[in-house]
Amino acid sequence: MSDKPIALDAMGGDHAPHEVVAGAVHAVRERGLSVVLVGPPRVLYEALEDHRATKEVPIVRADEALAMDEGALASLRRPRSSIAIACHLVRQGNASAAVSAGSTAGIVATGRLRLKGLPGVxxxxxxxxxxxxxxxxxxxxxxxxxxxxxxxxxxxxxxxxxxxxxxxxxxxxxxxxxxxxxxxxxxxxxxxxxxxxxxxxxxxxxxxxxxxxxxxxxxxxxxxxxxxxxxxxxxxxxxxxxxxxxxxxxxxxxxxxxxxxxxxxxxxxxxxxxxxxxxxxGGAVLLGLTGTVVIAHGSSRAAGISAACQLAADLEKGGVVTRIGERVASTHRTHRLW
Amino acid sequence: MSDKPIALDAMGGDHAPHEVVAGAVHAVRERGLSVVLVGPPRVLYEALEDHRATKEVPIVRADEALAMDEGALASLRRPRSSIAIACHLVRQGNASAAVSAGSTAGIVATGRLRLKGLPGVxxxxxxxxxxxxxxxxxxxxxxxxxxxxxxxxxxxxxxxxxxxxxxxxxxxxxxxxxxxxxxxxxxxxxxxxxxxxxxxxxxxxxxxxxxxxxxxxxxxxxxxxxxxxxxxxxxxxxxxxxxxxxxxxxxxxxxxxxxxxxxxxxxxxxxxxxxxxxxxxGGAVLLGLTGTVVIAHGSSRAAGISAACQLAADLEKGGVVTRIGERVASTHRTHRLW
CATH class of the missing domain: 3.40.718.10 (Isopropylmalate Dehydrogenase)
Structure with a gap:
């Protein structure tokens, strides 16, 4: 349905960035997915070099990151964090969905802030x-x-x-x-x-x-x-x-x-x-926004990150956002009839 | 502290009355507790005869019972149910605590109705x-x-x-x-x-x-x-x-x-x-009333019933009702001081 890449927050999770980068490489090579890594370019480039994958996985710059113990408030103070940039890519139409293994509270707050809510949700x-x-x-x-x-x-x-x-x-x-x-x-x-x-x-x-x-x-x-x-x-x-x-x-x-x-x-x-x-x-998903955000477990290693990317791609391919929009719109019509 | 018996609802639970009667006999013989069975006298007498225990466990008459699938409302309609009579014995000072393996909703409603709440609770x-x-x-x-x-x-x-x-x-x-x-x-x-x-x-x-x-x-x-x-x-x-x-x-x-x-x-x-x-x-206890009510698991067999009687006896011996009264009274004093 879309050949836009998944925006993957390279700095979220207990084993970021190395396991996240390894997960991205796995998702691209083994699953045929399109993924961009969001984080500090130099660190990510070096990590990709270990996999000889610098040409397979593009990088989008983000110099800040939310720490695992930072919650909702930090996301307000960090408009340039890797998860915020990942959501921004989705909102601008440059990515199909976002994936992060960062703190749930931080991801939820950032998602709400950076992606619009779906009409009626x-x-x-x-x-x-x-x-x-x-x-x-x-x-x-x-x-x-x-x-x-x-x-x-x-x-x-x-x-x-x-x-x-x-x-x-x-x-x-x-x-x-x-x-x-x-x-x-x-x-x-x-x-x-x-x-x-x-x-x-x-x-x-x-x-x-x-x-x-x-x-x-x-x-x-x-x-x-x-x-x-x-x-x-x-x-x-x-x-x-x-x-x-x-x-x-x-x-x-x-x-x-x-x-x-x-x-x-x-x-x-x-x-x-x-x-x-x-x-x-592994499969927590933040639903109800204009883009899908998959929240991978904080302790995810490469396999978990790759599976989270697959889930994001499947949901996007199946048009989950459109389906939600239609369902919610239909309930509004129903309610109006009463 | 008290040599009053435990009032045991003989008709509560999936295996009532036979396993309840067997539990009462066990509690009396093996644990040295004092127990009265509450239920239909003839049925209970016969069940006690099987254990040759008719002289060890007294019976208090109750001709009705709450079914396991009856909830709170049934307890209002059944003032003479075995659990209601068990609570009544506690309230009148003729038993130290009540035990039932009947439906939780029915026991809670009956306890509230038949035993007064502790002042301040x-x-x-x-x-x-x-x-x-x-x-x-x-x-x-x-x-x-x-x-x-x-x-x-x-x-x-x-x-x-x-x-x-x-x-x-x-x-x-x-x-x-x-x-x-x-x-x-x-x-x-x-x-x-x-x-x-x-x-x-x-x-x-x-x-x-x-x-x-x-x-x-x-x-x-x-x-x-x-x-x-x-x-x-x-x-x-x-x-x-x-x-x-x-x-x-x-x-x-x-x-x-x-x-x-x-x-x-x-x-x-x-x-x-x-x-x-x-x-x-096995150890659910309804606390905050003028008497203690132990709610045994609905599927309890003799051993579970006997353990529930022991818990009731322990709580009563340790003066749990008095302790609760003192604790709640102390918080009222504290609050008044503010």
């Missing part, structure tokens, strides 16, 4: 793909809006549905509302009202309330919640999986150290843990 | 003990108040601190606030204000914000949140642990079926999963 939201099978479940908002209104949750459903259609080819994404009981009257004020609004939305396939234990069962393709609850749930999930593995290792080692110790080291456990980590967190 | 809350080491972490509110005010979160801290002092002998319980970032200004409106109030509470050892991944790391002894977030977090944790185990079984079976299959069946995994389940959910 109340607030952008962060969508995270949870590792359900056969297809991922999208949870949103995962943290962009700590205090949300019921109308926003309906919009998050449209943002998520557009993402699911685009990236996972789901024809009619099932939308669930995260709350604390199956019946419509269960929940808090926010979810009770959101339930009413979702039920009255003909353009959504609303399947009702879901609970915390449904997040990983594939009961819905899109699960909507406010950014506070979504962020708590996501981090709780991460912590619980980590806990389960640690406890399991302790239990098994205590029981059958000789037989299992080596095996556990070698293989299955670590593979699985890595898969959960990257699948759950 | 805004709302009772559900505390759940999470399986951290060396001592459990208490999470509250786990679902009694879907819409909470900042002042309530401060009270939940006192309820939890009194529980931790009483049941786990923690001298100065560390209190954390569940939110979505470490800094004071992170979170939603509720948690930002609650952070201010907790910081200004001299009677609490407030250690600051904690996040979802801290729930199982033992960073705090008491973690406070609103009942909506707490319930979502608890169920998310449950689902994530379940997910991790299932995935792990699949992965390991796929890799080394012959060597590991039998072992997995036999032992470590299932033991651990059972421990997580019972420790995380």
């Amino acid at each position: 109340l607030r952008p939201a962060i969508a995270v793909a949870l590792p359900t099978l056969p297809k991922p479940t999208l949870l949103l908002d995962a943290g962009a809006n700590a205090d949300a209104k019921p109308e926003m949750l309906v919009q998050f459903a449209h943002l998520g549905a557009a993402y699911a259609e685009t990236a996972f080819s789901i024809g009619k994404p099932r939308v669930g509302l995260l709350t604390i009981g199956g019946e419509a009257e269960k929940g808090n004020k926010l979810t009770r009202r959101a339930h009413e609004l979702l039920t009255a939305s003909p353009a959504l396939h609303f399947v009702g309330n879901v609970e915390g234990h449904d997040l990983l069962t594939g009961l819905a393709d899109v699960i909507v919640t406010d950014g506070f609850t979504g962020n708590v749930a996501l981090k709780t999930m991460e912590g619980a999986v980590q806990y389960a593995f640690t406890e399991l290792r302790n239990t098994v080692n205590a029981h059958r150290a000789a037989r299992l110790g080596a095996l556990m080291q070698r293989g299955a456990l670590r593979d699985l843990q890595r898969r959960l980590d990257s699948e759950a967190h | 805004l709302r009772p809350a559900i505390a759940v003990a999470l399986p951290t080491l060396p001592k459990p972490t208490l999470l509250l509110d786990a679902g009694a108040n879907a819409d909470a005010k900042p002042e309530m979160l401060v009270q939940f801290a006192h309820l939890g601190a009194a529980y931790a002092e009483t049941a786990f002998s923690i001298g100065k319980p560390r209190v954390g606030l569940l939110t979505i970032g470490g800094e004071a200004e992170k979170g939603n409106k509720l948690t930002r204000r609650a952070h201010e109030l907790l910081t200004a509470s001299p009677a609490l050892h407030f250690v600051g914000n904690v996040e979802g991944h801290d729930l199982l790391t033992g960073l705090a002894d008491v973690i406070v949140t609103d009942g909506f977030t707490g319930n979502v977090a608890l169920k998310t944790m449950e689902g994530a642990v379940q997910y991790a185990f299932t995935e792990l079984r699949n992965t390991v079976n796929a890799h080394r079926a012959a060597r590991l299959g039998a072992l997995m069946q036999r032992g470590a995994l299932r033991d651990l999963q059972r421990r997580l389940d019972s420790e995380a959910h």
